[in-house]
Amino acid sequence: MQETSTAPQARDRVEGDASPRYRELEFGVRSIQVREAADGSFYVRSDRELAPHAQRMTDRLVHWAQATPDHSFIAQRERLAGGGTGDWRHISYAQALAAARSIGQALVARGLGAERPVIILSENDLDHALLAMGCLYAGVPYCSVSTAYSLVSSDYAKLRHVVETLSPGLIFASDAARYDKAVRAVLPADCEVVYRSSAAEAAPHTRFAELLATQPTPAVDAAMRATGPDTITKFLFTSGSTKLPKAVINTHRMWCANQQQIAQTMPDMAKGPPVLVDWLPWNHTFGGNKNLGLALYHGGTVYIDEGKPTAAGIAETLRNLREISPTVYFNVPTGFEYIACAMESDAQLRTSLLKRVKVFFYAGASLAQPVWDSLHRTQESECGERIVMGTGLGMTESSPSALFINRPDVRSGDLGVPVPGLELKLAPVDGKLEVRYRGPNVTPGYWRAPEATAQAFDEEGFFRTGDAVQWRDPQDRNQGLRFDGRIAEDFKLATGTFVNVGPLRAKIIHAGAPYIQDVVLTGLDRKEVGAIVFGTPACAALSGLGADATLEQIMHSAPVQQHLQTVLDQLAQTATGSATRIARAVASTRAPSLDLGEVTDKGSINQRAVLQHRADLVEGLYAENLPFVLKPKQA
Numbered sequence: 167m168q169e170t171s172t173a174p175q176a177r178d179r180v181e182g183d184a185s186p187r188y189r190e191l192e193f194g195v196r197s198i199q200v201r202e203a204a205d206g207s208f209y210v211r212s213d214r215e216l217a218p219h220a221q222r223m224t225d226r227l228v229h230w231a232q233a234t235p236d237h238s239f240i241a242q243r244e245r246l247a248g249g250g251t252g253d254w255r256h257i258s259y260a261q262a263l264a265a266a267r268s269i270g271q272a273l274v275a276r277g278l279g280a281e282r283p284v285i286i287l288s289e290n291d292l293d294h295a296l297l298a299m300g301c302l303y304a305g306v307p308y309c310s311v312s313t314a315y316s317l318v319s320s321d322y323a324k325l326r327h328v329v330e331t332l333s334p335g336l337i338f339a340s341d342a343a344r345y346d347k348a349v350r351a352v353l354p355a356d357c358e359v360v361y362r363s364s365a366a367e368a369a370p371h372t373r374f375a376e377l378l379a380t381q382p383t384p385a386v387d388a389a390m391r392a393t394g395p396d397t398i399t400k401f402l403f404t405s406g407s408t409k410l411p412k413a414v415i416n417t418h419r420m421w422c423a424n425q426q427q428i429a430q431t432m433p434d435m436a437k438g439p440p441v442l443v444d445w446l447p448w449n450h451t452f453g454g455n456k457n458l459g460l461a462l463y464h465g466g467t468v469y470i471d472e473g474k475p476t477a478a479g480i481a482e483t484l485r486n487l488r489e490i491s492p493t494v495y496f497n498v499p500t501g502f503e504y505i506a507c508a509m510e511s512d513a514q515l516r517t518s519l520l521k522r523v524k525v526f527f528y529a530g531a532s533l534a535q536p537v538w539d540s541l542h543r544t545q546e547s548e549c550g551e552r553i554v555m556g557t558g559l560g561m562t563e564s565s566p567s568a569l570f571i572n573r574p575d576v577r578s579g580d581l582g583v584p585v586p587g588l589e590l591k592l593a594p595v596d597g598k599l600e601v602r603y604r605g606p607n608v609t610p611g612y613w614r615a616p617e618a619t620a621q622a623f624d625e626e627g628f629f630r631t632g633d634a635v636q637w638r639d640p641q642d643r644n645q646g647l648r649f650d651g652r653i654a655e656d657f658k659l660a661t662g663t664f665v666n667v668g669p670l671r672a673k674i675i676h677a678g679a680p681y682i683q684d685v686v687l688t689g690l691d692r693k694e695v696g697a698i699v700f701g702t703p704a705c706a707a708l709s710g711l712g713a714d715a716t717l718e719q720i721m722h723s724a725p726v727q728q729h730l731q732t733v734l735d736q737l738a739q740t741a742t743g744s745a746t747r748i749a750r751a752v753a754s755t756r757a758p759s760l761d762l763g764e765v766t767d768k769g770s771i772n773q774r775a776v777l778q779h780r781a782d783l784v785e786g787l788y789a790e791n792l793p794f795v796l797k798p799k800q801a
Contacts, residue, residue, distance in 0.1 A: 186542075187551045188574040191525055192433045195572050197644045198583050208592040208599070210643075212431075216587030216606070219426035221395050222418040223462060224302050227263055230465040235260035237439070239461065240295050242470040243486075251472065251482075257292055259465070262299055267382040269300025273336070274389050275380070276358070280398050282335030283307040285328065287316050287345050290448050290470050293362050293374055295458070297338055298448075300377070301400075304386055305393040309334075309401040309413070310449040314760050316348035321761060326352045327410050328403060331614060336360060342368040395419035401613055402451055402562050405766040413613035414562045421455060423606035424565035425463040427585035428456070431570045432556065434494070434524040440466035441493045443486050445473055445501075451566035452529050457496055466493075475501030477703045480508075488514045491521040499533040500702070502526070503680055506540040516548045527556035532578050532672040534679030558582055559649070563622070563629055565607040572646055579672065580638060583646040591628045592635060595653055597664065601635045602628035634668070655773045657690040663745045665695055667773065670746060678733045680704050681726070684771040688784050694749035696787050698780065699730060700771060701753060718755035722794050726753065731796050738798035751796045752787050 194214065201209040220226055230237065239262045243251035257265075278284060284301050286308055288294045294310070301308040309332060315325040316339075329337075329352045336358045339345035342365035349359055350369050359371040395418050403411035429436040440460055446453030461468045469490050473483030475498055483501070497505070509516045526541070533555070542552045554574045559581040560566035568590075571582035584590050588605035608629050611619030623629055634650035637643055651668020658664055667687050674685045674697065681704050688696040701721055709715065709723035720726060734748055741747035758765035763775040777784060786792035 186546075189524065189549070189551045189553050191554050191574065193572045194430045194433050195570070195583050195586065198646070200643055206594040208590075210584055210590040210592065212584050212586045212588075214430055214586040216423065217426060217430060220422045220463070222302075222393055222397070223399065223421050223459065224390055224393065224418075226422075226463050226465075227259070227266065227299060227302070230259040230462075231263035234465055237465060238467045240292060240468045240470065242292050243472065254469070255292065257296070262296065263303075265296040265378060266299035266303040267386055268380045269297060269377045270304030270306075270389065271382045271386040272377040272380040273300060273304045273306045274386050276335060278304075278306045278335045280307050281333065283309060283332055283401065285332060285334040285337045286310045286339075287313065287337065287348070288340035288362075289313050290445070290453070290472075291340055292470075293338075293340060294448065296378070297374075298400075304389045305397055307398040307400055309403070310447075310454055311403070312447065312449045312766075316345055319348075319761050322348055322351045323761065324411060328413075329354060329357075331413050332401060338374065341365075342371065393418065395422070400454075402449065402454065404562055405770065405772075412615055412618055414609050415611055415613050416455070416565065416609065420565045420607050420609060421459055422463070423587060424455070424567055424585075425459050427587055427607060428460065428567050428570075429464070431567075431572075431583075431585045432525065435460060436464045437524075438466060438493045439464050441469070441490070442466065442496070443469045443471050443483075443490050443492045444496060445471040445475075445483060446496060446498075451560070451562040452496070455565055456560075456567060460494075475504055477706075480504040484508055484512070484515055487519045488512075489518065491518050492523055494525050494527065495519070495523050496527045496529075499528055499537065500683070502528055502533060502541065503537045503702075506537050506544065509544045510540065516544060520545060520548050520553065523553060525554050525556045527558075529558075529560075532675055534676050535578060536679045538578070559601070559633065559635075559647075561631060561633075563609045563631075564588075564603050564605075565609075567607075568601075568603055569647065572644075577648075578676065579649045579669070581635060581647045581649055583644070589628075591624075591626065593624070593628075595634075596656065598634040598650055598653055598656075599636060600653055601631055601633050601647070603631065604628045652773075655687075659689055659695070659744060660691050660693050661744065663743070665689060665745045670695075670748075674699075674733070674737065674748065677737055678730070681708060681729055682733070686771065686773050686776045688777065688787060690777075692788060694744065694788075695747060696784070697748050697751040698776065698783065698787075699751055699753045700758065701726065716755075717757065721753035721755050727794065727796065731799075734796055734798040747798075749797065750787055752783065752792060752794060754783075 195212045197213045199211045236258050238256040239259045241254045241256045244255050246252050286294055298308055311328055334357050338360045340362045342361040346368045359369050360374055361371045362374040397418050398415055399418055400416045401413040402416055403413055442457055444457050448454035471483050471486050473479045545552050555576055556571055557580055558570040560568045569581045569584055571580055591602040592599040604627055632653055634653050635647040636650045638645040638648050651666055655667040671685050675682050681702055682699055683702040684700045686698040705720050705726050708725050709720045737748055758771050762779045765771050
């Protein structure tokens with residue numbers, strides 16, 4: 167093997183005199199070490215070693231309860247009797263620890279543990295957080311489950327799978343009126359149900375207030391002391407968009423190591439203490455591990471945002487951001503799109519959001535360049551400087567953060583460099599480089615799934631991610647990596663030509679912004695690449711139709727069809743061959759299905775599941791017997 171180590175090409179801190187000017191932001195990792203193997207693999211590490219860190223997340227709760235007992239850990243707006251929300255209700259670190267000991271005592275008394283864990287069905291709220299802290303303190307694993315499995319799904323298949331996989335001893339839901347139907351559908355015979363608020367004819371249950379009122383004894387403190395780095399903290403289920411979800415084991419070591427890795431790679435995220443205004447659901451590793459963990463590890467505050475990046479839900483998010491100024495702000499691309507639009511005319515929002523934020527950060531789909539440009543224009547107008555838009559790469563199995571950008575001039579698709587303590591293996595697979603992980607933040611495997619666990623790791627113990635990457639600049643590897651799609655999504659045309667789905671999909675979304683939400687590419691064993699286009703909510707306004715218009719009417723309207731036609735024509739002009747030319751496209755008039763695995767509850771569309779369940783649409787696209795099929799005008 168050949169080993170290279172390159173020196174930093176820039177200062178550790180980006181000053182305000184950069185061009186363009188960015189708000190001061192520290193990057194903790196500026197150079198990497200690369201070993202190249204004879205088989206074409208690369209082994210990549212940060213030049214920084216992982217520093218000593220806490221052994222248990224519980225230790226951080228205890229520390230802050232002693233050091234800053236009155237500081238707010240988590241806050242949520244109070245629900246008003248007539249509907250809506252009022253002022254913020256805060257839970258301090260001292261209150262969170264006291265509640266954790268009481269709840270933990272109740273769990274210990276029930277004999278719960280890894281073989282009989284706790285399942286939480288509720289959305290993000292204060293009781294959800296306190297129950298999670300109680301589980302941590304008592305050493306009882308918990309699993310926050312996607313609310314869509316209970317409230318959107320019609321057959322409860324995924325929820326039933328979660329329950330069968332974990333064999334819970336206790337299921338908690340905030341509101342019996344909303345969750346009782348789902349609970350009754352999947353409830354095992356020996357499982358206790360806990361509701362915060364009751365409802366007529368609900369399943370037999372315990373009130374959450376009883377857990378909170380439990381008197382702690384030395385038994386719960388002994389249970390806490392018995393936990394260690396290898397103790398399971400939680401199970402997080404994968405999205406399950408192609409198969410049934412798998413239960414990813416999360417340990418104290420994983421969570422603590424990853425928070426230390428984040429702090430060393432993006433130090434400004436951990437300074438402050440951090441203040442977050444966050445809606446990202448805790449059943450996802452982004453919201454439940456990274457964001458909630460960021461506050462807990464560094465003594466910060468999470469303001470629970472009950473808004474959503476939707477036309478109906480964004481108003482609450484904007485209300486919260488006008489009132490609370492975060493130090494770091496996380497969202498998905500659709501959320502940033504709404505915020506970018508609102509900031510153009512909302513002076514109060516601009517002032518509050520940009521007051522002290524050190525970095526924006528997105529995950530999920532690609533952020534369209536027009537949205538990026540709009541954010542930068544507003545920031546420069548308001549502050550005279552840009553806010554760095556952070557990106558990276560991670561997954562549920564890596565706690566989640568594996569790579570972060572290490573420079574301010576971020577481009578869509580940039581991933582950055584590995585966090586300290588994590589080794590990457592870039593393994594040649596089907597003409598690409600698959601990135602694989604080995605380090606303290608990587609899961610030991612899937613719960614009760616030994617075969618899936620064995621298949622997930624290669625012969626050297628690296629976790630196979632399925633993500634492909636390439637060097638941002640092969641001549642300067644310190645610039646890090648770029649995303650090169652999902653290996654499993656790529657396919658061959660009938661001509662034998664490979665279609666690189668990830669970059670092409672991102673190119674279409676970028677060209678169609680702000681009206682294209684996602685694209686599923688077709689063409690396996692066919693001569694041409696096709697596309698099924700999913701529109702954004704902005705298509706409704708573009709269509710010019712009224713509020714009662716159906717999705718089919720909106721997507722088939724003349725303005726929307728004309729926009730898609732323009733996008734196809736523009737893309738055809740820059741295509742370099744059959745693998746990069748969209749020869750035909752159709753707008754989807756049916757929303758992706760959660761039950762069929764076409765979409766996750768965070769909005770990520772799965773290519774394979776859509777192609778599987780819409781085979782007739784794909785066939786019609788190529789048989790040319792569908793209405794509203796678009797083709798580029800350029801020959």
